[in-house]
Amino acid sequence: MYNKETQCIIGDCGGGYESSIAPPIFQTSTFVGGGEYSYTRLSNPTRTMLEREIALLEGGRHAFVFSSGLAAINSVFSLLKNGDRVLISDDLYGGTYRMAQTYGGYGIEFEFIDVGDSQNVENALKNGAKMVFAESPTNPMMKVADLAEIAALCKSHGAIFVVDNTFLTPCFQNPLSLGADIVVHSATKYLSGHHDTLAGAVVVNDEALAERISYISMTLGNALSPFDSWLVLRGLRTLSLRMEKHQKNAFALCEVLKNSDKIESVIYPGLPEHKGHSVMKGQASGYGGVVTFTLRDVKDAGRLLKGGEIIKFAESLGGFMSLITYPLTQTHASIPKEMRERIGINDRLFRLSLGLENEKDIAEDMLKLLS
Numbered sequence: 478m479y480n481k482e483t484q485c486i487i488g489d490c491g492g493g494y495e496s497s498i499a500p501p502i503f504q505t506s507t508f509v510g511g512g513e514y515s516y517t518r519l520s521n522p523t524r525t526m527l528e529r530e531i532a533l534l535e536g537g538r539h540a541f542v543f544s545s546g547l548a549a550i551n552s553v554f555s556l557l558k559n560g561d562r563v564l565i566s567d568d569l570y571g572g573t574y575r576m577a578q579t580y581g582g583y584g585i586e587f588e589f590i591d592v593g594d595s596q597n598v599e600n601a602l603k604n605g606a607k608m609v610f611a612e613s614p615t616n617p618m619m620k621v622a623d624l625a626e627i628a629a630l631c632k633s634h635g636a637i638f639v640v641d642n643t644f645l646t647p648c649f650q651n652p653l654s655l656g657a658d659i660v661v662h663s664a665t666k667y668l669s670g671h672h673d674t675l676a677g678a679v680v681v682n683d684e685a686l687a688e689r690i691s692y693i694s695m696t697l698g699n700a701l702s703p704f705d706s707w708l709v710l711r712g713l714r715t716l717s718l719r720m721e722k723h724q725k726n727a728f729a730l731c732e733v734l735k736n737s738d739k740i741e742s743v744i745y746p747g748l749p750e751h752k753g754h755s756v757m758k759g760q761a762s763g764y765g766g767v768v769t770f771t772l773r774d775v776k777d778a779g780r781l782l783k784g785g786e787i788i789k790f791a792e793s794l795g796g797f798m799s800l801i802t803y804p805l806t807q808t809h810a811s812i813p814k815e816m817r818e819r820i821g822i823n824d825r826l827f828r829l830s831l832g833l834e835n836e837k838d839i840a841e842d843m844l845k846l847l848s
């Protein structure tokens with residue numbers, strides 16, 4: 478196992494096909510019979526390269542890539558059947574919430590809990606569960622789940638532990654090494670990193686789980702296309718470098734926000750005062766590039782909603798450009814008002830994904846938006 482910086486560059490083999498440094502795009506739907514590959518819905522060499530690289534980065538045996546993060550999560554939920562019970566973060570990506578609601582209609586029960594306190598997981602597991610699904614840090618409130626602790630609880634109760642590792646990427650956190658059974662990613666975000674494709678990934682160690690996910694992918698027909706696989710492969714080369722810069726910009730902007738009298742609170746797990754800071758320090762090697770903050774006065778929201786010259790008002794995160802998001806009407810609009818209020822998503826809350834621009838330029842743009 479190389480250091481992440483090197484692993485991102487070396488990839489699967491350090492060279493593509495016919496000695497090419499960059500991997501080729503096998504833009505074909507089918508293959509002449511008899512070989513390793515037969516039909517692209519099942520497998521494709523460009524996709525296989527990406528899957529091997531993501532598995533290596535996550536320290537997992539098997540990875541599968543999908544047409545979006547939600548397609549990856551859909552495939553994981555497809556492991557469930559009628560009557561199963563799932564414990565899931567109450568603070569999570571809105572699309573995942575919507576998917577839980579959809580599966581709820583198929584007779585699968587979802588209980589929403591605060592995974593930032595392992596005691597809640599332990600209590601809820603007493604009634605049995607087939608799966609525990611956590612984001613860490615959570616989106617957008619940045620709660621930190623103690624992954625090793627929850628993994629141990631899941632093991633003793635026979636539940637599958639799934640971690641959405643989108644916010645930290647394999648460069649900063651490897652949930653499988655902490656005992657998780659399944660890692661999911663929206664590769665749309667940091668892994669591809671360039672705001673130009675949708676993609677998702679599932680990583681597992683267990684052979685039986687791998688076989689089931691592979692079967693589900695083939696059956697649902699939601700695997701990633703060769704061209705999009707290539708885009709994510711290209712993104713991975715600079716992942717480690719980008720994560721360092723995203724994080725550097727996040728720390729710098731936290732200082733700017735903390736010094737502004739327009740800001741009520743700054744939520745970033747890298748800050749020593751953050752409730753989950755010490756757990757995160759122990760289980761991850763970085764804190765990521767997403768900062769959540771609340772305004773003192775909702776009157777200041779209007780300007781932020783227009784976006785700046787550098788910080789654009791747009792949904793999503795994890796790309797080269799700094800983006801500001803309003804969870805209330807964008808990423809978390811699907812979550813019912815009562816639940817939103819309970820977890821703290823209000824009309825003064827914004828989520829900022831720091832891009833790769835110069836930190837002083839970002840600060841200046843932010844201060845203009847707040848002035």
Ligand SMILES: *Cc1c(COP(=O)(O)O)cnc(C)c1O
Binds near residue numbers: 545641644665676
């Ligand atoms: C964006 C996101 C998803 C969904 O991924 P898509 O690629 O948009 O389908 C899932 N989880 C998290 C944490 C996300 O940020």
